[in-house]
């Protein structure tokens with residue numbers, strides 16, 4: 089992948105413009121390299137994948153398949169722009185956090201029948217994990233969205249569309265942003281998705297109406313854009329009132345359409361005599377004869393001619409902007425698992441993807457969550473790119489897509505004919521890669537990290553500043569993402585911010601987990617002749633005053649690798665996750681739980697039969713479908729012929745923490 093590059097971004101073109109404190113244009117972004125961390129490919133029979141997909145424009149540096157990025161989407165989008173995807177994305181669907189002031193939590197429970205120990209009888213269940221924080225100061229949220237939309241626009245293909253899923257509180261502001269970024273002419277529809285049932289936001293005595301809808305803002309990059317007509321079933325009243333006639337013999341319901349030509353001969357309707365009536369007709373004589381032969385004409389007592397329009401041939405009504413026929417995802421719905429907090433129904437995405445893209449098109453969702461967009465795109469024969477900042481989201485998406493692809497590969501033999509008959513497009517790909525932009529290995533996300541760091545340092549948090557997160561004494565506080573050590577680029581960003589604020593007198597303290605060596609000379613140089621606006625750096629890992637920030641005990645596993653015939657038996661003997669045990673013990677009101685079977689703590693097991701030390705190629709995936717089920721723990725693994733590489737086992741616990749155990753091969 090390329091080294092860091094600067095990616096130019098076009099100016100927003102629309103009017104009017106929304107203003108907020110700290111609004112800044114985005115003229116260029118930094119693009120970081122991406123690291124390939126995993127590959128998933130099924131062994132499907134030849135012909136299982138569509139041959140109609142045109143991969144010629146796909147950047148060579150990426151595998152041909154789904155792409156799932158772990159990282160902040162600003163960096164992921166910049167990476168895609170810098171690496172060949174500019175103008176290539178046909179459909180973008182995003183469902184960003186709503187700035188709703190809620191903390192979303194993924195409910196994680198242990199596996200097995202006894203795993204569902206409820207800890208406090210309320211909504212919080214065992215091992216609950218903050219999935220992402222959705223609290224932003226107003227202006228920060230707008231700047232956040234503005235930057236992402238500017239980047240997304242650059243990725244959209246000339247026929248591309250964007251669907252932004254939001255709630256009514258934010259909808260009007262986001263629409264202003266979209267008008268500004270894509271131009272008001274790019275607006276197509278505001279779709280109301282009525283989530284079908286009452287929302288629980290109206291408690292007794294509430295002085296507001298229940299919110300039962302979300303808003304989908306539909307914009308295009310240009311016109312014409314990809315558009316596939318869709319229809320919804322006719323309402324029963326239409327069926328009852330319009331399709332009153334029943335055909336004798338067949339029982340088919342129909343309505344009667346006048347066969348005379350609208351506008352008469354002046355509009356070109358042919359004039360001739362039909363069964364004793366001379367009129368300008370809607371059809372040519374030859375066509376009338378065909379219709380008569382097919383039994384599609386019917387006559388009134390006075391001899392007037394009508395054409396039968398059958399109910400069973402009606403496509404329905406063209407889709408409107410009011411969607412009330414799609415149920416929201418509830419609790420444990422998908423594959424018997426606890427759902428992701430804000431998971432959207434596949435039926436919703438199905439509609440969006442079918443309406444606005446064609447098989448083989450590239451669909452992007454850079455707030456992928458549980459992977460709904462990728463799942464639907466995969467099922468509908470589209471290519472897809474997903475991104476999320478949250479490791480839990482990446483793991484959920486990975487599992488979900490691996491299962492779908494396995495199903496598609498298995499079905500390929502038996503259902504090939506059905507697929508070819510045109511009902512379901514064949515998959516565009518049967519594999520995907522997981523990439524990381526920046527190093528997100530640390531099991532902590534930025535918002536959580538910022539809060540922890542602020543608390544640890546005793547700093548004051550400011551939520552109205554789009555750049556600095558608070559103050560430490562008299563200094564402005566800038567917390568660098570904990571996913572990477574502080575580099576001169578981060579320091580440069582702080583310096584750049586100060587340049588934009590000529591009246592700012594204060595110094596800056598930059599806080600990071602670690603630092604690159606090059607920071608020292610950069611700081612010395614920068615601070616040399618500067619009486620104000622000086623920058624200093626606190627390194628949380630080693631700083632004598634603030635150090636010891638993290639005390640994380642990693643999970644451990646005991647795994648045996650034993651030859652069995654030509655293959656290898658891999659047996660997991662034990663797995664301990666101190667984080668899970670700690671979380672269980674920390675809860676009041678519950679006795680320290682007895683976990684008698686290590687498998688209760690394990691979510692999934694992946695095996696690479698020949699691990700090259702870098703990319704994890706999944707040869708075997710053990711992901712029990714239902715929460716009550718446990719992983720096997722014992723596997724037979726075929727080593728590729730002549731492979732010198734060791735087998736590797738990746739065990740993921742119910743909190744998303746991963747342990748990698750690599751076989752030690754004698755003589756290697």
Ligand SMILES: C[S@@+](CC[C@H](N)C(=O)[O-])C[C@H]1O[C@@H](n2cnc3c(N)ncnc32)[C@H](O)[C@@H]1O
Nearest residue numbers: 160161183430431432455457458460476477478
């Ligand atoms: C509302 S959820 C999306 C749910 C998704 N539509 C589904 O069906 O599961 C929003 C997602 O955006 C992710 N997110 C928030 N900020 C992000 C960022 N800066 N970069 C990438 N992902 C982000 C969150 O981790 C969360 O998974």
